[in-house]
Amino acid sequence: MGHQGNDIRITLIGAGTIGLSFAAFHLSHLSSPSQLTILDTRPDLEEYVRSTLPKFFPDAPISHVTLSNSLPDAVRNASIIQESGSENLPFKKSIWAEVEKHAPQDTLLWSSTSGIPASQQTADMQDKTRLLVVHPYNPPHMMPLLELVPSPQTSADVLTRTQEFWRTRGRVPILLLKEMTGFVANRLAFALLRESIHLVNEGVVNVEELDRVVETSMGPRWAIAGPFKSYHAGGGAGGLEGFFKNIGGTVQKCWDDTGKVNVGEVWEESIFRQAKEQYGVVDLGERDRITKRILDTVEKEKNNE
Amino acid sequence: MGHQGNDIRITLIGAGTIGLSFAAFHLSHLSSPSQLTILDTRPDLEEYVRSTLPKFFPDAPISHVTLSNSLPDAVRNASIIQESGSENLPFKKSIWAEVEKHAPQDTLLWSSTSGIPASQQTADMQDKTRLLVVHPYNPPHMMPLLELVPSPQTSADVLTRTQEFWRTRGRVPILLLKEMTGFVANRLAFALLRESIHLVNEGVVNVEELDRVVETSMGPRWAIAGPFKSYHAGGGAGGLEGFFKNIGGTVQKCWDDTGKVNVGEVWEESIFRQAKEQYGVVDLGERDRITKRILDTVEKEKNNE
Numbered sequence: 001m002g003h004q005g006n007d008i009r010i011t012l013i014g015a016g017t018i019g020l021s022f023a024a025f026h027l028s029h030l031s032s033p034s035q036l037t038i039l040d041t042r043p044d045l046e047e048y049v050r051s052t053l054p055k056f057f058p059d060a061p062i063s064h065v066t067l068s069n070s071l072p073d074a075v076r077n078a079s080i081i082q083e084s085g086s087e088n089l090p091f092k093k094s095i096w097a098e099v100e101k102h103a104p105q106d107t108l109l110w111s112s113t114s115g116i117p118a119s120q121q122t123a124d125m126q127d128k129t130r131l132l133v134v135h136p137y138n139p140p141h142m143m144p145l146l147e148l149v150p151s152p153q154t155s156a157d158v159l160t161r162t163q164e165f166w167r168t169r170g171r172v173p174i175l176l177l178k179e180m181t182g183f184v185a186n187r188l189a190f191a192l193l194r195e196s197i198h199l200v201n202e203g204v205v206n207v208e209e210l211d212r213v214v215e216t217s218m219g220p221r222w223a224i225a226g227p228f229k230s231y232h233a234g235g236g237a238g239g240l241e242g243f244f245k246n247i248g249g250t251v252q253k254c255w256d257d258t259g260k261v262n263v264g265e266v267w268e269e270s271i272f273r274q275a276k277e278q279y280g281v282v283d284l285g286e287r288d289r290i291t292k293r294i295l296d297t298v299e300k301e302k303n304n305e
Numbered sequence: 306m307g308h309q310g311n312d313i314r315i316t317l318i319g320a321g322t323i324g325l326s327f328a329a330f331h332l333s334h335l336s337s338p339s340q341l342t343i344l345d346t347r348p349d350l351e352e353y354v355r356s357t358l359p360k361f362f363p364d365a366p367i368s369h370v371t372l373s374n375s376l377p378d379a380v381r382n383a384s385i386i387q388e389s390g391s392e393n394l395p396f397k398k399s400i401w402a403e404v405e406k407h408a409p410q411d412t413l414l415w416s417s418t419s420g421i422p423a424s425q426q427t428a429d430m431q432d433k434t435r436l437l438v439v440h441p442y443n444p445p446h447m448m449p450l451l452e453l454v455p456s457p458q459t460s461a462d463v464l465t466r467t468q469e470f471w472r473t474r475g476r477v478p479i480l481l482l483k484e485m486t487g488f489v490a491n492r493l494a495f496a497l498l499r500e501s502i503h504l505v506n507e508g509v510v511n512v513e514e515l516d517r518v519v520e521t522s523m524g525p526r527w528a529i530a531g532p533f534k535s536y537h538a539g540g541g542a543g544g545l546e547g548f549f550k551n552i553g554g555t556v557q558k559c560w561d562d563t564g565k566v567n568v569g570e571v572w573e574e575s576i577f578r579q580a581k582e583q584y585g586v587v588d589l590g591e592r593d594r595i596t597k598r599i600l601d602t603v604e605k606e607k608n609n610e
Binding site: 114115137138143144145147172174175176177178180181182184185186187188189190191192193194195196199202203204205207208209210211212213214215216217218219220221222223224225226227228229231232233234237239240241244247248249250251252253254255257258262263264268271272274275276278279281282284286287289290291293294295297298301302 | 419420442443448449450452477479480481482483485486487489490491492493494495496497498499500501504505507508509510512513514515516517518519520521522523524525526527528529530531532533534536537538539542544545546549552553554555556557558559560562563567568569573576577579580581583584586587589591592594595596598599600602603606607
């Protein structure tokens with residue numbers, strides 16, 4: 001069974017926000033919506049998909065998608081099974097053990113988990129070579145990044161086929177060589193978030209001002225060039241080394257002085273309240289519309305169109 | 306003397322990259338290029354400005370700008386004096402003491418320093434109320450952010466006039482209520498940089514892959530919504546509080562496990578080399594062209610044009 005052609009068959013396990021956002025992505029790339037199956041045990045599945053999927057894909061051809069509440073039926077002919085279910089290890093272990101009984105032998109198995117390593121999810125499987133984490137950045141129907149996090153048992157062939165799937169669809173799969181908590185993207189973002197909380201907690205700026213700082217400086221910069229490339233450029237002819245030669249002393253002072261706030265401490269009340277008062281309910285439609293324009297702009301400009 | 310009208314007169318001290326980038330900004334906002342003076346003691350000042358300024362502003366009306374190597378002459382009629390000279394405390398202290406002797410009494414005094422607090426720069430001045438740090442994000446002719454960092458002596462009137470100057474020119478001045486090393490933007494970026502170095506040093510991804518992660522996820526996201534707003538949206542109806550309720554445990558695990566690399570340690574050799582091999586000399590023209598497109602896109606979309 002081929003995996004890149006018209007005979008590809010994708011089964012999504014879990015019709016939550018992430019699952020349906022992936023559904024929107026796949027529907028805009030498959031030859032036919034009949035190649036997609038969505039498995040979820042919620043009793044109102046059809047109604048829920050009909051009301052939610054159009055938020056990600058306004059004209060989604062929902063009536064041609066197979067909706068199922070039977071795992072054996074849903075996975076029997078799948079060439080790719082992508083799980084975006086509950087973040088719960090016993091659930092994932094049992095799902096994969098069950099999938100293994102009913103899916104074809106060369107089906108690719110992907111988990112969208114943001115925290116449970118493939119090496120734990122495969123605990124009850126016979127063949128642990130096919131499963132890896134394919135962790136999206138929210139919302140997956142829009143953001144290019146996929147973090148691929150194999151277990152030590154994942155086979156090279158599975159990795160290659162997974163990378164090729166995403167690359168041929170214009171996405172950016174990045175292979176992580178170690179299973180670390182939070183993977184890469186969240187670890188980086190959380191490091192910046194911690195310092196953000198520290199600075200607000202110290203009274204240097206408020207929540208809205210801190211966001212404005214990021215939006216008007218490193219946000220747009222990092223949309224084009226990540227931190228290493230940015231500082232390599234900032235170092236002039238000396239590159240990243242020149243950058244550290246020039247201001248390494250200041251960098252180290254900031255590092256020595258980094259905020260060490262923790263979850264559950266006293267900053268929470270004031271910062272949660274500020275966010276609520278400042279932002280209320282965020283308009284995700286606006287966010288996604290602007291996100292798409294920015295991604296299109298970067299893409300076009302990088303190709304010098 | 307007014308400060309927002311046609312009679313505004315700006316003197317830039319220091320014709321380095323930051324100074325000339327500010328020159329480009331001011332030239333595109335002043336009624337006449339004759340309102341701008343650039344002070345620098347380098348012997349080839351005119352030649353240098355003629356060759357460098359057009360990189361930031363292709364058709365800069367250079368012949369109408371006053372170029373000076375005499376501080377008393379350059380500051381005598383200035384309504385704003387903006388210093389972007391050497392990052393060296395004795396230099397800045399002596400410059401401001403000298404400026405004070407020759408400039409009008411209500412002239413605004415701004416330093417572009419990224420590290421030397423206004424409270425130290427004013428040490429030898431009689432009137433310490435007029436000086437504050439106005440720290441740009443590179444390149445200043447393009448990036449909206451200005452971090453305003455007063456000393457405890459800076460007057461409210463000076464702050465108000467400074468904020469108004471930048472706001473009326475479409476920029477985003479953010480007032481910092483404490484003088485902290487690195488201010489806000491650099492502290493945040495350096496926190497993320499430290500974790501970036503840690504992850505590359507641990508062999509999870511390489512330099513180029515780490516940059517790609519940022520460029521395809523939090524970069525474009527944070528160009529639209531800073532970390533608090535993003536996670537407030539990520540928490541759904543529960544907002545930022547809901548976000549921490551859902552995945553605060555993972556956040557804390559990442560914080561507990563944050564990389565503690567330092568400047569001068571063994572990671573430098575490999576990471577500096579990777580940056581050099583991967584990026585060589587970065588094309589700043591391309592970077593700035595795409596940056597401008599992104600900033601324009603965000604601006605237009607936020608105004609729903």
